[in-house]
Amino acid sequence: MRRTTITGVFQQRLRWVRVATLGSLATAVLMTLIMPSIGLGRETDPLRIALGATGILVFAAAQAAVLYAAVTPSLTQAVHRRLLAGFATAAALSIPMTAPLGGGDWRTWAWVGASIVGTAPLLGGRATAGAVIAAAVAVSGAVGWWSGGSLVEYLVITVGFGVMTIGVTGLHAWLWNILIATQEEHSAQERLTAARERLRFGRDVHDLLGHTLSVIALKAELAERLVSVDAARAEREAADVRLLAASALADLRKAVHGYRTVDLRGELDEVSRVLRSSGIRCTVTDRTGDLPVDVAVPLSMVLREAGTNVLRHSTASWCSIELSRHDDEVRMTVTNDGAAAVRPDRHSSGLRGLRERLAETGGTLDVRADGGLFVLESAMPVTS
Structure with missing residues (x-):
């Protein structure tokens, strides 16, 4: 009961932290709406005003979507890719739609560029963020040169306010993601x-x-x-x-009071989450469908041992888990890089024990290391 109460309190506090983080990110979107929109008031051409307003709104919406995704780990990779594509499209369209606003009186696109710079660290890895920032600064300088405005002012706004946005929003998002990763790792470890x-x-x-x-x-x-x-x-x-x-x-x-049947699907999810929370890219391919308990239980034990070996006995950056079924046999293959320079059987005494237990039911377990890759293959016969 006490553990349940503590967990409930922690979850409630976590929700409040998330609300505070989203509020911090909302300030970046608010700046995107307010600062470039000042250029609308300095414009007299109705067509430019309509195009500019549309460009600002579309970009702000795309920015809000990617910022939300950056602090929402439950979204799938496919959703993340679509949102990033939408953000890139909106950023590109903002150049012809908002750059002419205000003429030489207001550096409209410089503020859009500042929003891009401030959002860049939350779009992906360092390489992606660096490329986006460099592109935004380059476009800002080009727009300043094309509009006849002050090139220095354009760059100061884009870089200066972009860095300020990173300081205000990026830090909150970074701390939030660390908190979520830590919580997921602890939860997954407890379930394992x-x-x-x-x-x-x-x-x-x-x-x-x-x-x-x-x-x-x-x-x-x-x-x-x-x-x-x-x-x-x-x-x-x-x-x-x-x-x-x-x-x-x-x-x-x-x-067996409280004992429950092992769920191989659940074990796949838990092991992959533990690896990902530890910074290891993990892909899971499952083509087996529902498996009998006498097959799922041994494979679950092998899977957990394999995941433990990846974490403790390698410097892996990626791991793949593949399950396939061919007629009367189910095969599971776990492959990772960063294998230690030792014989595979010495990685863990647990592998030797698992090999013996699988052999009792007709299963097999083989391991090998080659060129920095560690491969674990296990097979179990299926009788039904």
Whole structure:
């Protein structure tokens, strides 16, 4: 109960932090709307006013969309790409639509350029941000030269106010994303730990039932032999079998209290999230569909061990996980770069144990390292 309360309070505070971050980002959009719009009041041509207003509104909307996406990790990569494409299009259209506004009296596009510079760090990596900033500064200088205005003023506005925008909004967004990444990593680690504990319970149950059922089988066999020789003793042995079975059932209920079946789809999601939150680019390809429990559980164990090895025994920058099904076999392949210069089997004693456990059910586990790549391949037979 206490843990649930703490989590609820944390989530509530997290929501308030998000609201504050979005409010900070909204100031950048507000500057985009206000500062270039001053040029509208200095323009007399109705066509230029209409085009300029449209350009400012479209660009502000595109900027608001990419800023929102920058602090919303739940959005898919496809959505991010579409929003970035929309922002790039709006920025390009703003040049002919807003640059003429105000003539030489107002540096309209310089303010648009400042908004682009201020937004650039939230569009992607350093290379992308650097290219966008360089392009915005270059266009601002070109517009200043073309309009006959002061080139220095254009550049000062674009660079100076752009850097100020980065300081006001970029820092908030950066801190927010760090907070989200940390929370996701901790949550994923907790879920992985819980899943490993459930599997440990399952193994304990297997050991417990294996021993008890062996004793029951021996006593039942003895009772069967004694029926025609010593009926009284055979009756006692049968009674012992009944008591052992009842005791085993009670132990089983205690051991598996709270135990839930492993979900391979969930494990794929959790492992990939842990890797991504650790800065490792992770791609997952799953062509298997629904799998029987006796196949999903071993593959889940292998997947978690593979993810642990990527984090602890490599300097990986990317990892791919692929599951495929061919007739009566399911194969999982985990590949990552940054493999340590050691024999694959020495990465972890867990791999050796998993290989033995998979072999008991007809499965296989192979690992190899070549050219800095570490490849783990496991296969399980499917009987249904």
